[in-house]
Amino acid sequence: MQSSQTPSRANLAGWLYVSPLVLVLVPFFVAPILVVLAASFFATDGFGGLTPGFTFSNYVEVLHSALTLKLYLATIKFTVLTWIFTLIIGFFVAYFLVFHVRNQLLAIGLFLLCTVPFWTSNIIRMISWIPLLGKEGLINQALLATGAVHQPLEVLLFSDLAVVIAYVHQLTIFMIVPIFNSMARIDKKLIEAAIDAGASRFDIMRLIVVPMSKSGIALGTIFVVSIVMGDFFVVKVMSGGGSASVVSAFYEDVGVLQYPTAAASAVLLTLVLVAIVSLILRTVDIRQEITR
Amino acid sequence: MAIERGDIELAGVCKSFDGLTNVVDGVNLKIADGAYCCFIGPSGCGKTTILRMIAGHEDPTAGEIVIGGQNVVGLAPVQRRTAMMFQSYALFPHLTVRENIAFALRVRGMSKIDRLRAADAMIEKVRLTSFADRLPAQLSGGQQQRVALARAAITEPRVLLLDEPLSALDEQLRVQMRQELRRMQQELGITFIHVTHTQLEAIALADLVVVMEQGRIKQAGPARDAYAHPHDRYVAEFMGGQNVLSGRVEKVNGASFVLAQAAPDGIEVPLQARAKISVGDTVDIAVRRDDVTLVRPGQTLPAGCSTSLPSRVLAIEYQGYFVKVMLDTVPDDEFVAYVPEKTFFADPLNVGDVVLATWATDRARPLA
Numbered sequence: 001m002q003s004s005q006t007p008s009r010a011n012l013a014g015w016l017y018v019s020p021l022v023l024v025l026v027p028f029f030v031a032p033i034l035v036v037l038a039a040s041f042f043a044t045d046g047f048g049g050l051t052p053g054f055t056f057s058n059y060v061e062v063l064h065s066a067l068t069l070k071l072y073l074a075t076i077k078f079t080v081l082t083w084i085f086t087l088i089i090g091f092f093v094a095y096f097l098v099f100h101v102r103n104q105l106l107a108i109g110l111f112l113l114c115t116v117p118f119w120t121s122n123i124i125r126m127i128s129w130i131p132l133l134g135k136e137g138l139i140n141q142a143l144l145a146t147g148a149v150h151q152p153l154e155v156l157l158f159s160d161l162a163v164v165i166a167y168v169h170q171l172t173i174f175m176i177v178p179i180f181n182s183m184a185r186i187d188k189k190l191i192e193a194a195i196d197a198g199a200s201r202f203d204i205m206r207l208i209v210v211p212m213s214k215s216g217i218a219l220g221t222i223f224v225v226s227i228v229m230g231d232f233f234v235v236k237v238m239s240g241g242g243s244a245s246v247v248s249a250f251y252e253d254v255g256v257l258q259y260p261t262a263a264a265s266a267v268l269l270t271l272v273l274v275a276i277v278s279l280i281l282r283t284v285d286i287r288q289e290i291t292r
Numbered sequence: 293m294a295i296e297r298g299d300i301e302l303a304g305v306c307k308s309f310d311g312l313t314n315v316v317d318g319v320n321l322k323i324a325d326g327a328y329c330c331f332i333g334p335s336g337c338g339k340t341t342i343l344r345m346i347a348g349h350e351d352p353t354a355g356e357i358v359i360g361g362q363n364v365v366g367l368a369p370v371q372r373r374t375a376m377m378f379q380s381y382a383l384f385p386h387l388t389v390r391e392n393i394a395f396a397l398r399v400r401g402m403s404k405i406d407r408l409r410a411a412d413a414m415i416e417k418v419r420l421t422s423f424a425d426r427l428p429a430q431l432s433g434g435q436q437q438r439v440a441l442a443r444a445a446i447t448e449p450r451v452l453l454l455d456e457p458l459s460a461l462d463e464q465l466r467v468q469m470r471q472e473l474r475r476m477q478q479e480l481g482i483t484f485i486h487v488t489h490t491q492l493e494a495i496a497l498a499d500l501v502v503v504m505e506q507g508r509i510k511q512a513g514p515a516r517d518a519y520a521h522p523h524d525r526y527v528a529e530f531m532g533g534q535n536v537l538s539g540r541v542e543k544v545n546g547a548s549f550v551l552a553q554a555a556p557d558g559i560e561v562p563l564q565a566r567a568k569i570s571v572g573d574t575v576d577i578a579v580r581r582d583d584v585t586l587v588r589p590g591q592t593l594p595a596g597c598s599t600s601l602p603s604r605v606l607a608i609e610y611q612g613y614f615v616k617v618m619l620d621t622v623p624d625d626e627f628v629a630y631v632p633e634k635t636f637f638a639d640p641l642n643v644g645d646v647v648l649a650t651w652a653t654d655r656a657r658p659l660a
Contacts, residue, residue: 189382192349197396197447198370207399211386 033270039261048257058126058264067249072272075245078160078235079228082167087217088223089168090175094216095209098183099191115174117169126166126237133157133165160238166238167228174227175220182216183209218284222277230272297360297452298323298373298483300346305355307341307507315341317360317507319355323500325450328477330494330515332502333530339487340379340455344506346485347376347453360450363391375449379456381440383428388437390415390424396447410446417479418442436463438472443564445480452477454486458493470496491531495519497642504525524660525576534578535627536659541573548653551577559599561656569658576659583655586617586647589637593650600648606639621649 017169040058043051062068093114101107117125132138133156140152186209194204210217232248245271253262300323307316314451318339323329332338344350344488346357348369356363364372384392388412389473391398397407402578415424418438437457444452457473473649474497477484488494494501495515502512503526509519522528523631528536539551542558549569550558569575593600603619610616615636621627629649641647 076459077549087338187382189378189380190384193376193378193382193443194399196347196369196374196376197399197443198368199395199399203399207395208384 015142029044036263036266038234039067039259040267042260044258044260046257048259050259058260059268061261062264062268068246071244071246071249074243075229075247078167078245079225080162081164085164085168085219086172086175087220089172090211091213091217092177093172093176094180094183094213095205097180098186099209111176111180114173116131118173122170123235125170128233129162129166129169129238130157133162157236158242160239160243162238163243166234167231170234171224171227174223175217177259178219178223179213179216182213186212203209214284215286218280218286221280225276225280229269229276296450297325298452298482299323299360299574300483300485301338301356301358302332302342302346303356303358305342305345305352305357307338307345307350308353314353314507316345316352319507319509321502321509321512323483323485325360326483328474328497329486329500329501329502330498331485331487331502332489332491332494333502333510334489337504338507339502339504343376343453343455343485343487346372346451347374348372348538349376363519370447373447373449374451374453376453377440377444377446380460381428383409383436383439383443385428387475388425388427389420389431392428392439393442393446395443398437400447407481411442416440418476424578433461434469437461440472441476445476449482451485452480454484454490456487458488458490466493470610473497473501474552491519495531505530520580521657522578522659525578528576528578533581533630535581535584535621536576536625537577537622537627538574538576538625541569541571541575544571549575551575559601559656560653561658562654564658577656578659579651579656581628582614582630583613583651585650586631586641587630587650588645588647591648593648594652596652598653599656600650601627601650603647605643605645605647607643608641619647619649 012120035213039050041054041056043053043055043057045051049239097107097111099112132139135154135157137156139156140149141151144152164221174260190212191204194208229245230247232245232251235245235248246265250262250265252267253259253265300321302319304535305316305319305629306314308314319338321344331342333339340527341350345352346359347362348367352365354555357365359372359374371375384395387395390408391415392412396406397410402410402580412421412424415421418441420435420438420442423431423435427440431439437460438535442456446486454473461469470493473484473486480595486497498515500512501515501518502509503518505526510530511523518527519531519533525536525538537551537559539559540551542552544550544563546563548560548562550560552558559577561575563569587593587600589602601621603621605617606620608615608616609618611630612633614630614632617629617631617636619627619629628648
């Protein structure tokens with residue numbers, strides 16, 4: 001009797017534990033995704049009206065469009081550039097905080113300082129680049145004054161460069177936090193043991209710190225990649241409309257009431273992202289690294 | 293400039309972390325090449341700091357550290373030819389046993405084939421061949437300790453520094469690993485410096501025992517000296533096995549003096565080399581616990597015993613090959629007799645019994 005009752009009871013308790021998450025995820029995540037998935041197979045009358053049905057024509061259209069490839073290439077370019085810069089900056093900021101700031105209180109203070117940009121809204125943060133990068137911005141003024149250039153640089157604002165700068169500015173914290181977290185758990189004695197064995201600073205970083213921060217790097221990568229690939233706003237504002245991304249394209253579709261093709265693009269992007277994330281998870285066993 | 297010998301000399305070594313108090317306070321010590329030296333003392337006595345200064349992980353505030361005839365202050369651990377085995381081992385958790393052991397060779401730029409061959413030879417020496425591809429987390433405490441030892445020994449250091457190497461192990465394993473450490477030391481023929489707070493460990497292993505208190509060396513010498521001939525009350529109490537009594541000197545006559553105590557005739561103590569004892573001084577004396585004989589009142593004292601202290605039995609602890617009898621002989625200090633098991637059970641005592649504690653007069657020693 002005991003044996004027949006215990007599993008069902010354990011099951012019930014298990015369901016109770018996950019129920020809050022289920023209550024949030026089902027209406028706000030699973031349901032919308034199902035709606036989008038369904039819509040991607042619907043037909044449309046071209047004026048926003050949807051005809052329930054099952055057609056692959058939306059996917060065919062998206063996949064046959066030469067624009068799709070171009071958009072993906074542009075988005076991947078932004079993603080890779082942003083990833084490289086946030087990774088380099090995030091890694092070294094975390095490294096500095098963990099291994100070079102002896103005073104723990106100071107380290108936490110500096111860590112909080114990294115979050116200061118997030119005290120204002122995303123839009124304000126982007127607008128504040130204009131006085132710095134603009135044609136009459138500080139950087140151009142400085143360059144003109146020193147005689148380094150004779151014409152103000154146009155490339156600084158409303159360009160791909162500006163898009164990457166804005167992304168790096170926004171997303172470096174998403175690298176710093178997980179990398180900081182995994183680095184902070186490296187026993188300082190390991191570093192000493194490595195020094196004792198004759199390892200140089202670079203050896204220590206290459207052979208100890210980087211491998212042991214892998215889970216943080218992977219988590220940060222997932223954050224940065226999925227945010228950049230799912231964003232259209234920064235591209236739109238910072239490129240001044242000159243560049244587009246996958247999301248900005250189907251945002252345009254939504255604007256002209258092409259819901260099914262937008263839905264099909266969205267599903268495609270989701271699949272691409274799922275593939276990228278699972279690739280990352282396959283290289284780094286985050287769960288094992290975290291429980292270590 | 294390679295250091296070829298492992299003899300160490302500390303001269304006036306001081307270390308202060310806050311600029312106010314010295315954690316290590318003017319330590320002078322000579323350790324012979326190939327010696328097994330144990331630093332022993334309570335936590336916070338500075339023994340680990342000394343070890344870390346010899347290793348090159350801390351710099352002394354003052355003084356010199358000479359290894360193999362060369363002042364090594366300011367040199368990196370590699371240049372000192374020292375290797376350290378860390379407390380709780382500090383094995384690299386993401387590297388296998390083989391990679392852990394080969395690490396030092398890797399950062400020295402040895403080719404992969406050579407370093408793995410050298411690591412495998414070392415793995416065989418510490419008998420871990422079947423575990424070479426495991427991660428440290430998949431090993432037992434004793435195996436991890438052997439990996440740590442192998443990792444430290446692979447660079448053929450002249451001095452191996454061990455920071456409480458056995459403290460993470462359970463009792464049985466500790467005794468076993470103790471022998472293994474000694475075996476490795478003899479096999480490698482290099483200087484071992486071992487920090488511990490367990491006196492049994494120190495006297496079992498060391499050629500040279502260094503007893504420390506608050507940054508100072510209290511006594512340094514062969515294990516038997518530290519245990520059987522402690523200089524002062526601190527060393528006697530820390531090393532254990534001694535009863536320490538204090539009292540006022542009542543009279544000094546020729547080769548011995550008499551200490552006023554609860555005993556009717558006082559305690560007679562041979563003077564030995566320590567001549568500066570005069571009537572009225574307060575002096576500590578030590579009597580080994582296993583030199584104390586317990587006699588029931590009315591029985592005659594064994595030959596050579598001039599002192600007998602009436603005592604009541606406070607507690608009895610069976611220890612296997614001897615019985616620990618705790619007595620109220622002296623008011624403020626602990627007084628214990630280690631009675632051989634056979635002797636004890638020939639005439640078992642009970643708690644509350646009154647006995648005379650006595651010892652051969654020449655077994656009592658005055659302390660500094």
